[in-house]
Amino acid sequence: MRQVIDQLREQVSTGAWPVGGRIPTEPQLVEALGVGRNTVREAVRALVHAGVLECRQGSGTYVVSADELSGAVSRRLASAQVAEAVEVRRAFEVEAARLAAQRRTREDMAALDGALADREAAWRSGRVADFVEADAVLxxxxxxxxxxxxxxxxxxxxxxxxxxxxxxGVGATLHQDRYVDHGRLVAAIRAGDPERAAAEAGAFLEV
Incomplete structure (x- = not known):
C-alpha cells in the first residue's frame, strides 16, 4: 500500500499530474500500477485525506495541492466559515484578476472564453452542481x-x-436574482485593464 501511495504522490510532485488537473480513472490506475482495485482506492483515499487529492462527485478526482503542507491549508480552509472563505477568495481572486489583465496570452483568453461559455450554459441548464463546477473552473x-x-x-x-x-451564493436552485454576470470581468482582462479587472473581481465577493 505504501508503495502505491508513493507512486501516486510522485505523479503529483513531478508535475505529471498538475495541480488543478484530474487524475486517471480507477480502472486506468489499476492497469498502470498492476495492483488491485481496492489497493488503488485506499491509496487515493489516503491522499484525499492528506489534502493532496479531492474527489468531486460526478466529475472525478483532482489534484488540489502538490504536497501535504498545502493539503493542510486546504483542510483548514474547507472547514472555515463561509464569510472567512469569501474573504480569502477575495484576496486571491482580486489580485489574480489584476495580474491576468497584465499577463494574459491569446491561449489564456481562449480558455477564459470557453470557461465563460460553459458557465453560461451551466446556468441555463438549471443544474446547481453543474453551475458550481463551471463557475469554479472559470x-x-x-x-x-x-x-x-x-x-x-x-x-x-x-x-x-x-x-x-x-x-x-446560488442556493438550492438557480434563480435569476442570484445570477452574477462575469462577462465584464473577462472583458476587463481582455482589455488589459488591471484596475477594472480587480474591481469586477471584487464586486461579487463582498461579505
Missing amino acids: HAAIVAAAHNAMLAELYASFGAATRATIAE
Whole structure:
C-alpha cells in the first residue's frame, strides 16, 4: 500500500499530474500500477485525506495541492466559515484578476472564453452542481492567466472552499436574482485593464 501511495504522490510532485488537473480513472490506475482495485482506492483515499487529492462527485478526482503542507491549508480552509472563505477568495481572486489583465496570452483568453461559455450554459441548464463546477473552473482559469505558479497552487488547494462559497451564493436552485454576470470581468482582462479587472473581481465577493 505504501508503495502505491508513493507512486501516486510522485505523479503529483513531478508535475505529471498538475495541480488543478484530474487524475486517471480507477480502472486506468489499476492497469498502470498492476495492483488491485481496492489497493488503488485506499491509496487515493489516503491522499484525499492528506489534502493532496479531492474527489468531486460526478466529475472525478483532482489534484488540489502538490504536497501535504498545502493539503493542510486546504483542510483548514474547507472547514472555515463561509464569510472567512469569501474573504480569502477575495484576496486571491482580486489580485489574480489584476495580474491576468497584465499577463494574459491569446491561449489564456481562449480558455477564459470557453470557461465563460460553459458557465453560461451551466446556468441555463438549471443544474446547481453543474453551475458550481463551471463557475469554479472559470475562476481557476483567471488565476491560471495570472501566470503566478505559487498563487495557482495555493488557489487550487482552496478548491473545496471555493465551491462551497459558490454553492452558498446560488442556493438550492438557480434563480435569476442570484445570477452574477462575469462577462465584464473577462472583458476587463481582455482589455488589459488591471484596475477594472480587480474591481469586477471584487464586486461579487463582498461579505
